[in-house]
Amino acid sequence: xxxxxxxxxxxPIYEKLVKEHxxxxxxxxxxxxxxxxxxSQALDWSDxxxxxx
Numbered sequence: 001x002x003x004x005x006x007x008x009x010x011x012p013i014y015e016k017l018v019k020e021h022x023x024x025x026x027x028x029x030x031x032x033x034x035x036x037x038x039x040s041q042a043l044d045w046s047d048x049x050x051x052x053x
Contacts (some may be wrong), residue, residue: 010018
């Protein structure tokens with residue numbers, strides 16, 4: 001997945017690495033957000049309380 005992010009403060013070296021390897025930082029952030037969402041959903045017991053309340 002190549003989600004190359006072009007920012008005004010990016011250095012040419014960083015841009016080259018993003019072109020060659022993809023935007024690893026953006027992919028890592030996205031993976032962390034998905035993991036947090038899954039964990040939040042897995043730990044959400046509100047449905048159980050509603051059914052047994």
